[in-house]
Amino acid sequence: MRSAPSSENGSRGGRTGRRRGQTDTRPAILNAARGLFAEQGFDKTSIRAVAGAAGVDPALVHHYFGTKQALFAAAVELPIDPEQTLSLVASVPLEDLGATMVRALLGVWDSPAGPGVVAMVRSLIGGGETSLARTFLAEIVLERIRQRIATAHDDGRLRVALVASQLAGLLVTRKVLLLEPISQVAAEELVTAIGPVLQRYLTGDIGSGAAEFAARGEK
Structure with missing residues (x-):
């Protein structure tokens, strides 16, 4: 009997939040964030909305950037927190x-x-x-x-x-x-x-x- 395929974080099956076969997840999140922040502003843009636009799980956005403010700082390439x-x-x-x-x-x-x-x-x-x-x-x-x-x-x-x-x-x-x-x-x-x-x-x-x-x- 074949075992279930392992996900990228080592768990078996289930959703990992990472888009399979792609290594551009972080840039995709940043691109989605720039677009939404520019269109909707900071307050009206949620982590969930950014994740949806980037095609990833919200947990992955938190994994890469932590807070929404840190995500914005990364999106505009601010060199400090x-x-x-x-x-x-x-x-x-x-x-x-x-x-x-x-x-x-x-x-x-x-x-x-x-x-x-x-x-x-x-x-x-x-x-x-x-x-x-x-x-x-x-x-x-x-x-x-x-x-x-x-x-x-x-x-x-x-x-x-x-x-x-x-x-x-x-x-x-x-x-x-x-x-x-x-x-x-x-x-x-x-x-x-x-x-x-x-x-x-x-x-x-x-x-x-x-x-x-x-x-x-x-x-």
């Missing part, structure tokens, strides 16, 4: 958010991982992947901050968008255009100069625009 920076920013007192954000991001940009971050930004924007770039900013980097500063009359969306505009300008001038003296000045000098600006965007007076923007979003 954003959770490390986000956890640092999310844990500080509200009144220290501005300076902490500048210091944390400069720490990443000026680290050995910095060129990879710049390359990712250039690739996303230059390659026309603006939806992925927007998803990364709005749903991963800034959403946790927005939730911290949101009030009953101001959902914080305009505030974090203003923060993003300031930080994007800083990244471009410091790391892409290499505009002096911003490209050469010490990180702490930039923290001192820009931190209070971000803090005002986050928690200070920015006029009636924030409330009006939030009201339009509720209609």
Whole structure:
């Protein structure tokens, strides 16, 4: 009597989640993830949906990438785990958010991982992947901050968008255009100069625009 064929993970029979005869499972998952993240955004894209688009079992997606956030980071080729920076920013007192954000991001940009971050930004924007770039900013980097500063009359969306505009300008001038003296000045000098600006965007007076923007979003 012939024995049942063994699956790739050593078990007999049953579904393994791996597509038989193919060695491109990980790239297939990444391609499916890029498409769904670009089309639906981060929040509306599930691991199960990515697995279905890639033709694999959801357990295999978890095996390769762990969390959905790690999957997104791999999909956009981010050279670091954003959770490390986000956890640092999310844990500080509200009144220290501005300076902490500048210091944390400069720490990443000026680290050995910095060129990879710049390359990712250039690739996303230059390659026309603006939806992925927007998803990364709005749903991963800034959403946790927005939730911290949101009030009953101001959902914080305009505030974090203003923060993003300031930080994007800083990244471009410091790391892409290499505009002096911003490209050469010490990180702490930039923290001192820009931190209070971000803090005002986050928690200070920015006029009636924030409330009006939030009201339009509720209609």
